[in-house]
Amino acid sequence: MTKLPTWADLVLVPLISLVLAAAISAIVILAIGGDPIEAVTVMVDGALGSPYGWGYTLYYTTSFIFTGLAVTVAYHAGQFNIGGEGQAQLGGLGVALVCLALPWPHWSMALLAASVGAALFGAAWAAIPAWLQAKRGSHIVITTIMFNYIGAALIVYMLVEVLRPVGQMDPASARFPEGAKLPNFGQIPGFDLIFSNKVPANVSFFVAVAACFAVWALLWRTKLGYEIRAFGKSESAAVYAGISPVRVIMLSMLISGGLAGLMAINNVMGESERLVQNSSEGAGFIGIAVALMGRNHPFGVFLAALLFGFLYQGGAEMGLWTTIPIELRLLLQGLVILFTGALDTMVRMMLLPFFRLARRAA
Amino acid sequence: MDYATLIEVLGSTLRLGTPLLLACLAGLYSERAGIFDIGLEGKMLMAAMASGAVAALTGSAWLGLGAGIVASLIFAMIHGLASITFRGNQLISGVALNFVASGATVLIAQTLFHQGGRTPPLSGDARFHGIALPGVEALSSVPWLGPFYAKVISGHSLLVYLALAAVPLTWWLLFRTRFGLRLRAVGENPESVDTAGVSVIRLRYTALVLTGVLCGIAGAYMATALQAGFGREMTAGRGYIALAALIFAKWRPWYALGATMLFGFLQAIALRPDVIEGTLHMKIPVPALDALPYILTVIVLAGFVGRAIPPRAGGQPYVKER
Numbered sequence: 177m178t179k180l181p182t183w184a185d186l187v188l189v190p191l192i193s194l195v196l197a198a199a200i201s202a203i204v205i206l207a208i209g210g211d212p213i214e215a216v217t218v219m220v221d222g223a224l225g226s227p228y229g230w231g232y233t234l235y236y237t238t239s240f241i242f243t244g245l246a247v248t249v250a251y252h253a254g255q256f257n258i259g260g261e262g263q264a265q266l267g268g269l270g271v272a273l274v275c276l277a278l279p280w281p282h283w284s285m286a287l288l289a290a291s292v293g294a295a296l297f298g299a300a301w302a303a304i305p306a307w308l309q310a311k312r313g314s315h316i317v318i319t320t321i322m323f324n325y326i327g328a329a330l331i332v333y334m335l336v337e338v339l340r341p342v343g344q345m346d347p348a349s350a351r352f353p354e355g356a357k358l359p360n361f362g363q364i365p366g367f368d369l370i371f372s373n374k375v376p377a378n379v380s381f382f383v384a385v386a387a388c389f390a391v392w393a394l395l396w397r398t399k400l401g402y403e404i405r406a407f408g409k410s411e412s413a414a415v416y417a418g419i420s421p422v423r424v425i426m427l428s429m430l431i432s433g434g435l436a437g438l439m440a441i442n443n444v445m446g447e448s449e450r451l452v453q454n455s456s457e458g459a460g461f462i463g464i465a466v467a468l469m470g471r472n473h474p475f476g477v478f479l480a481a482l483l484f485g486f487l488y489q490g491g492a493e494m495g496l497w498t499t500i501p502i503e504l505r506l507l508l509q510g511l512v513i514l515f516t517g518a519l520d521t522m523v524r525m526m527l528l529p530f531f532r533l534a535r536r537a538a
Numbered sequence: 539m540d541y542a543t544l545i546e547v548l549g550s551t552l553r554l555g556t557p558l559l560l561a562c563l564a565g566l567y568s569e570r571a572g573i574f575d576i577g578l579e580g581k582m583l584m585a586a587m588a589s590g591a592v593a594a595l596t597g598s599a600w601l602g603l604g605a606g607i608v609a610s611l612i613f614a615m616i617h618g619l620a621s622i623t624f625r626g627n628q629l630i631s632g633v634a635l636n637f638v639a640s641g642a643t644v645l646i647a648q649t650l651f652h653q654g655g656r657t658p659p660l661s662g663d664a665r666f667h668g669i670a671l672p673g674v675e676a677l678s679s680v681p682w683l684g685p686f687y688a689k690v691i692s693g694h695s696l697l698v699y700l701a702l703a704a705v706p707l708t709w710w711l712l713f714r715t716r717f718g719l720r721l722r723a724v725g726e727n728p729e730s731v732d733t734a735g736v737s738v739i740r741l742r743y744t745a746l747v748l749t750g751v752l753c754g755i756a757g758a759y760m761a762t763a764l765q766a767g768f769g770r771e772m773t774a775g776r777g778y779i780a781l782a783a784l785i786f787a788k789w790r791p792w793y794a795l796g797a798t799m800l801f802g803f804l805q806a807i808a809l810r811p812d813v814i815e816g817t818l819h820m821k822i823p824v825p826a827l828d829a830l831p832y833i834l835t836v837i838v839l840a841g842f843v844g845r846a847i848p849p850r851a852g853g854q855p856y857v858k859e860r
Contacts, residue, residue: 204642208649256629304836314839315848317576317629318785321778322832322839329829337823464633501655503644510637518620518631525624 180524180531186476189523190469193515194483196523201508210500222493223486229493231361231375237485238377238442239264239456241384243463244470244477245391246298246436251472252395253428254408259305259320260436261460262327263298267437268444269334270297272349272451276339280355283379287358290445291383291438298437299430301327306429310422316429328454335453349451358446378446384481387435388474394431395474404428436460462488465509468516484509541682543813547806548690553764555802556694556701557582557756557773561780562787562794563701563708564752570712570789571745572725572851576632577617578753579777580639585610585757587643590657590768591650593664599762602664603697606761607754613639614750615743622742625855636777644770657761657768666695666763695763697755704752708791721745725849728856738856756780782835789849801831 180189202212223233243260250257257263270293280286305319332347339349358380362373371377395401407414407424415421444455466484470476487505495502515523561578568575585606593602613635620631644655651657671692677684712718720741724731728738760776761768783801787793807814808827815821 204645208645258629258633308836308840312840314836314841318781319836319839321576322782322836325775325778325832326829326836329825329832332828333823333825336825461633461637464630468630501645501648503641503648503655505641506637507641507645510634510639510641513630513637514616514620514634518626518628518634519624521624521626522620 180527184527184531185524186471188527189520190471190476190480190516192523192527193520194469194512196515197508197511200511201504204507205500205504208500210498215494215498215500215504218494218497219486219490222497223490227370228372228375229489231371231377232489232492233482233485234361234377234381235375235442235447235485236459236488237481238381238384238446239439239459240462240466240481240484240488241388241478242439242442243436243456243460244466244481245387245463245474246432246434246460247463247467248470248472248474248477249391249395249404249428249435250432251467252401252408253404253424254411255306255309255425255429255432256317257302257320257429257432257436258317258464259302259323259327259433259460260463261456261458262320262324263301263433263436264439264456264460265327265331265454266301267294267298267440268451268455269331270294270437271440271444272339272352275352275356275445276350279353282355283358286356287379287383287441287445290356290441294437294440295434296437298440299434301437302429302433303426306426306433309429310425324460331451331455332453335451339451347453352445352449356445357449358441360446376447378442380442380446383438383441385478387438388478391435392474400427436463462509465513465516469512542685543810545685545689547803547810547813548686549693550806550809551799551803552690552694552698553802554805555799556698557760557764557776558780558783558798558801559795560701560704560752560756560759561777562783562798563704563791564749564756565781565784566708566712566787566789566791566794567721567745567752568749569784569852570725570849571721571742572728572849572854572856573617573621573742573746574628574632574853575617575749576629576781577613577635577639577777578749578780579773579775580632580636581610581613581750581753582757582760582773582777583636583639583643583771584613585754586761586772587647587657587757587768589754589758590660590761591647593660593762594651594658594767597662597664599660599664599666602762603666603755603758606758607751610754610757611747611750614746614753618743618746621855622739622746625857628853628855640771643768647768647770655770660762660766664762665766666697666759668693668695695759697759697763700755701759702795705791705795712791717744722849725851728851732856732858738858742856753777779831782831785848786835786838788847804830 205212205215223229246260271290274290274293305316305323308314308319309316335347341350358378360378361367361371361375403419403424407419444451462484466477466480470480491505494500565575565578588609589602589606592605593599617631620626621628647657648655674688674692677687720736724738724741732738779801783797786797808824
């Protein structure tokens with residue numbers, strides 16, 4: 177027996193990876209003279225202990241769902257989209273242009289239009305790397321990394337030279353009009369009983385949940401989804417079955433970029449209400465960790481995004497209330513990616529003997 | 539642009555191009571051996587922090603350099619463990635290690651020095667200073683050549699010359715030695731190397747050791763020569779620019795020198811917007827200059843200007859047939 181049971185592969189391996197990453201982080205905390213128990217207490221308390229904490233945790237979760245789904249869709253087509261960061265920032269540009277274009281009468285119309293803008297801009301930023309991969313065979317990992325930097329430079333240019341209102345010093349767009357303001361959890365009937373008006377979590381959380389269902393339906397219930405998964409599993413078999421590589425790569429990457437871009441309705445439209453530099457703040461990269469941890473399934477992505485939302489908010493609280501620097505969450509994030517994405521064979525090899533023993537005993 | 543300004547820009551091109559060159563050669567060894575390394579950035583960052591910290595604590599730039607190399611080597615070996623021994627995804631491993639480095643460097647520097655994740659400013663023996671090459675005095679009276687020799691060729695730190703010397707050395711090692719032949723073969727067709735009775739695993743680890751050492755020097759140069767101390771995220775994407783330069787150079791040492799110096803030149807003139815405006819009589823936005831190395835790389839990757847073909851076995855873990 178050289179394979180683990182499916183449940184172990186799907187649940188146990190990510191969990192053990194998480195435990196390993198957490199254990200190393202705990203050792204690091206000890207080494208820098210902190211108290212891991214205190215750190216965990218502060219994190220849990222700060223992220224989950226109050227409606228206020230949940231309001232932030234779910235806000236981060238929303239962003240990570242979008243970027244996690246973006247990596248997931250590309251992954252199923254055998255593409256590693258590392259450009260979520262750039263696509264999310266371009267999505268922010270799309271949101272800003274839409275929001276500033278009209279004095280929106282109602283937030284729902286603004287949200288609809290901004291979603292389209294965000295997805296279009298995100299998809300456009302994924303389109304060139306996708307086309308180069310499909311037509312010219314340029315490695316998509318490298319081109320999407322390059323496009324992250326080109327995107328960041330483009331946003332700086334747009335903010336400084338085009339979108340910045342006259343007389344304003346900092347490189348940022350003007351504030352979005354009142355009508356483009358998304359209701360946060362404190363303003364939604366029912367939710368306002370629990371959440372205060374101060375939380376950043378907003379209606380785009382429900383868009384993110386809907387996106388989970390949509391991605392699931394796309395991948396497992398449509399012809400295109402079947403083509404994407406078949407192509408990702410075996411390119412030659414897919415081509416033999418009449419599936420066009422160019423079509424699959426282009427469509428999967430456009431959807432992936434669109435999802436990453438959609439993140440902007442949460443952070444740009446829902447929270448900052450104007451476009452600033454580096455608006456995505458690394459969420460595009462966290463999408464990689466979320467997708468790996470969630471085993472590239474929308475439901476797993478939802479759970480993993482929740483976990484990373486907790487880590488993000490908890491890490492911020494930890495940086496605030498303990499001597500442990502906030503950068504610990506970067507370390508933890510890196511370790512989770514390392515264990516779930518690159519050292520998963522090691523984790524499996526660690527587990528195998530136990531399953532062999534169990535089988536022999538049975 | 540007058541001659542004095544040109545010389546200034548060229549001198550700063552060499553200084554800014556050096557970390558790119560070292561990291562690019564580092565990536566060259568690893569990718570030629572069939573291991574993708576997105577983690578150049580993280581290794582440089584770790585090395586910069588380690589060398590900045592050790593140089594600050596001991597007052598010796600050389601000990602700092604050693605610490606930088608060790609820190610970078612540790613990361614190179616983790617990458618090797620993930621991508622060679624456990625046959626994991628090399629791209630993901632590199633990305634992961636970059637995050638670990640971003641977090642770990644600030645954590646360690648903050649714990650040691652409590653200066654917001656920076657290391658204390660270095661001075662005296664804790665830094666590599668510029669050295670004057672022989673003959674600067676003698677040539678100083680010669681017009682054109684004198685200032686060029688004094689400001690562009692001479693006056694850099696030892697590590698700059700080390701980086702330049704690494705170019706012919708790498709070329710010789712890769713294309714004129716048995717080790718180099720095998721290293722290139724293992725990146726193109728590891729089966730053939732294995733059939734010849736040479737260990738694929740050992741060759742690939744050796745390549746990663748070289749990668750680690752060069753990234754270590756690159757990071758140490760950043761913290762102890764180019765700048766005086768480590769600051770958070772001080773490599774600022776140079777690992778990725780080096781990766782871009784590697785593709786631009788089509789995985790060849792001499793081309794790597796050209797590509798990194800070109801990108802170094804772009805960084806150097808990006809610091810002097812007055813010079814650009816004076817020369818071209820138009821304003822070029824700084825973001826455009828920042829983005830140029832990446833745009834050039836995408837164009838090369840697209841194969842419109844000469845085709846960049848990576849080593850064939852790059853990114854694939856080697857599984858011995860049983």
